[in-house]
Amino acid sequence: MQIFVVNSKGGSGKTTIATQLASHYAQTRHQITLVDRDVQKSASDWFQNRPKSLPNIQLIKDLNFIPINSHNNGVVIHDMPAGFVPTLECPIFANHEINKILIPIMPSPTDIKAGLRLIMAIYRSGLLEEKIKVGFVANRTRSNVRYHQTLMDFLHRVDIPLVGTLRDSQNYIRSMEHSVSIFDLPSHSVKQDLEQWQPIIDWLEH
Template sequence: MRQLFIANPKGGCGKTTLATQLAGYYACRGASVALVDHDRQSSALDWVKCRPPATAAITPIAAYEGEKPVNGYDLEVHDMPAACELSELVGPMQHACRLLVPILPSPADIKASVRFLMALNSHERIGELEVRIGLVGNRVRFRTRYFKVLAAFLESVNMPLIANIRDTQNYIRAMDSGTTLFDLPAKRVAADLEQWHPLLEWLEAG
């Protein structure tokens, strides 16, 4: 069983969007997927409930109510809440899991994310479990100043972005309808799918 965690203490940075899209991607490929929602707002579970019958099945797990996924899933995708404690994040982690940190290109988000990354890097369990951490630029507008500031800063501290997801209404529509880009005809969302390739390659590597 593989584990994938989506976390950032800053609210509104797109954690649930990443979690649902990735759960849908692997489910579309035939994997048995548990979407583990740690946030009492239950946005991820609401999305699962909206999924059309013809789409690939995803099992919802309400971790905020104490539910835990049973063994046997190919993948667990954990959608963590804003302002979660490191102990809450690290507690369910298993060896060699992946952690994605979505970051918005804004001053407040950059500062909050850097503090979070520093705390992660100093936590002994992250090293013991050999957690691989990847940063994802989310809701990116590539020509803006703050995107360039974000990318340059992360490069300077040797924490480059592994992928950048553009700001588009396609993700809002997907959340409303319980779908993902990977459920749709590829021609309709070709530009968006292209941006996921680096992230998916990173997840599959090693």
């Protein structure tokens, strides 16, 4: 399975989503590959400091959009750069494997506008006709913030499904600081966060 974490806007939480997913699959699968395609190398920095005692993750650094075969690399998670817009012409989508695109989006005016532009680009790209599954993840949400409801209203009006909602939690900051994930922390301390991830994982698995 190939999972692409995409948003043309920077600062949406792509690396956090990609590294959390990599850690989850490392605990449940024999092989997991994290592909850092972002010039900022945040995923690589996280990987370099990850404790060796945790389940193995393979890291590939690639800025040239070279396809990665999941038959040799297990579950492949791509941390895509800001500015990237997925199209069928991009060689990384040419392998016709089970490709799924996750779009993290935050509750702010600029994120919603960027999300709308990305949706329009995906509609024009023909990706949906190729049965590539695309889903939104509402990221760093706080229900008491005004733009939370604005984001929810926006996501429920588009044809691309909202597959999960992740709260604005210090657990993500703490885990990224130590190059681990919430899946590596004591379950009793991250219970609510783990529950929020389950719908996302279910969507990816089906």
